[in-house]
Amino acid sequence: MCHKIRHPRYWLIVPFKMAGLEIISDQGYRIDGRRSSELRKVCARMGVFTQADGSAYIEQGNTKALATVYGPHEVRKGRGKIQHDRAVVNCQFSMATFSTGERKSRPKGDRRSQEMSMHLRQTFEAVIVTELFPRSQIDIYVQILQADGGNYCACVNAATLAVIDAGIPMKDYVCACTAGFIQDSPLLDISYVEESAGAPFLTVAMMPKSEQIVLLEMNSRLHADNMEKVLDLATQGCKDVFAVLDRHVRDHVSESHALMTAS
C-alpha cells in the first residue's frame, strides 16, 4: 500500500513506512542533494518589523521562522511574576496553521507548543544577562511559517538575531542545530522527511565560543556509543550556524551605520 507524503518541493510516492526511501544514496547524497555534514542554506534578515524592539526572520532550507522581541519593559499582567533582581523572560511559540502539510488545528496551546515555549524560555533565560534589568520583562514571540524539520533550531536562531536587534545584552550567541544518525552515519541538519523516517536525532542549542550546551534534546533510540559522534557533529553544525549569523549581524550593522552616516 502506497502512502503519499507531501514534500515541500515535490510529491513523493513512497512505499509505506518509507522502508525503501534512501535517506542517503550510495554516493553519499541525501534527498535534497546535501552531503551528510552539510547545513541547509541559511538566509536571515534583521529588523523586519517597526513596532517590535527587535525582530528577525530566518530561513533554514525550507523552514521559515519569524521572531519578535519586546523589552525590557515593565511587567504587565501578573504582579507576582516580578523578580527583584533580574528580568523575567517570557516566550511564546506558535506554528502557523499553514506551516505543515496538513492544516494545524491548534496553532498554540497544545502540549508540543507549550513544551517548546518552555524550552525557548529556559534557553534564553540562561543566555540573556537578566541581572541588568531587575523588575522588568522581556517578551520573545516566535512563529513558524513553514515547518520542514528543525523547528526549534530555526526558532532559537531567529530569536537570537531578534534579541541582538533589540539591543539586549547576551552572554554569547545561542545557535541551535539538529544532528541525526541514520544507517550508521551521522547527518547534520535534519529535514522533515528524515525526521519522519523514525531515525534518532539530537537537537542541541549551544553557545558556540565556549561550546557550552544550553539545551539538549534527543528523540528515538540512539546507541550510547554513537552519542559522541552525533554530539560532535551537532557542535560543528552550531559553529557553522554561528559563522553565518555573525557575518549577517555584522553586515546588517555596517549597512545601518552607513545609512545613518550618509545622511
Place this chain on the structure above:
Amino acid sequence: MKEVPISTCEREFILKAIRDRKRIDGRQTYDYRRLKVSFGMERGCCIVELGDTKVLAQVSGKIEEPKKNRPTEGSIIINLELSPMASPAFEPGRPTESGIEMNRILERNIRDSRAVDTESLCIVAGEKVWSIRADVHVLNDEGNIMDAASIAAITALAHFRRPDVTVMGEEVTIHSPEDRDPVPLSVHHMPVCVTFAFFDQGEFLLVDPNRLEERVMDGRMVVGMNMHREICTLMMSGGMLLVKEQVLRCSQIATVKVAEIIELIQKALDKDAQARQAGDKCGFAESVPANKITTNKKEPTLIDTTAAAQQASQVIQEAGPVDKPMSNMIVQAPGTVQIGEGLVNTWQVDDEDMESEEEEESRKKSVTNGREAVATSKPTERKRPVKAGEGIVSHADDSGSEEEEKVMLYQGDAEMKSTEDSTALQQPSNSDKPAKKKGKKKKAAQK
C-alpha cells in the same frame, strides 16, 4: 498553593554538604533510594515507591478508529497526573509547565522509542485498533517524580493483558477474560529514565535528587535508556550550561543504573507472575506490610554485665598516660586557665562595651572549656591534681571518645577551687556540672 520558599540557610547547608560530597540523606552521589515495585489485583496496575515518592500507573485499553494517516497502527497514550494529593505545590486543573515537560519526556521515552509495538494493536486495518492508555498518578512527591513515573509506566505496560480478539472475515469477536486468557502487549524493550541534578553550574552532579535537593539544584538532565544501552530520550534544560564531557559521563552512569533498575523490575514481574499462577493472593494488600501493634507486653530482661566490667578494668590497666601536652595554656589566676584565644567576634558590633563584655564572655567560656577539656577523658581515669603552671596533659585529643555523655571531674578540682582568690573572675562553679555537651570537647581541642 504556592510552594514555601526554601530558606537561605537551608539552601546553603545542602549546597555545602554537596560540595563536601555528602548528601543530606546519607546516600552516595550515584545511589538511588530504595526502589519497590508492586502490582495490584488488576492487570496493568503498578505502584512504584522510590524512597518516599509514590507513583501509581494504570493501563487500560479501548477499541477505536485509527488515525487517518496510520491505518494499521494502534495508539499508546501516556498521561501524567500531578494532583495536589502529591504535593501542595501542584495546582488542580491545568498542568504546570514542569508537568507538561515531564509528560512529554514520558511520551517520548515510551512512545517515540517504540517500546510497545503498535502494529500488533491493529484489529481491522482502517477501522478498529486498540488504543492503550497509561495513566500515571503521582501519589506523593518526595523528589524525582520522573524516574518513578517512567518505571511505573513501562512496568504497568509490561504487566497489562488485553482481551484476546479473533477476526473471522467480517466478524470481530472480543473474548472475555473467562473465555480466553488475556494477551500481553508486545513490549520490545524497557526504557527507564535516570535523572541527574546539577549544582554549582555543572560542577557537582547527583543521581536521584530528593525533594530538597531538587529545590536547590541549578538544572537537571533526564536520560532515558534501555537494557541494550540505547538512549531513548535525553533532555537537558533548566537554564544550565554543560559541556560535552559531562553529557557523556552522565550517559555512562545511566547505563549502570538502568541495568540495575530493569533487573529489579524483571524480578518483580516474575514474582507477581508466579504468585498469580500459584493462585496466591496478590495485590497491594499483600505487598503493603501490615504495621499493626497487636499486643503489647513488657518483660524486663536481665543483662549480664560481668563481661563489660572485666573489659573496663582491662582497659584501665592497659591504658597508659598520654604524654602529649596541651599547648597554649595561659594561667589567668590560680585555679583559672585559658586555652586558646576565642574566636573572632562575628556579630560585627563595634561597641566598646559590647566588646569588653564579649571578651569576658569568651574568656569565661574558654576557661569553662579549658576546665572541661582538662577534666574530660575516659570515664575511668586517674586522679591528677593540677598545679598552676604545670603543663596539663589533656586527653581531649583522644578520638572516638566523643560518645561520652558524662564527665567525672576529678579530685584536683577541689584543690583548684580552694586556691582561688577572690578575683573578679569568679567562675560559675562547674565542678558540679556532670553533663557535658558533645561538641564542646572538640571545640576546646581545636582551640
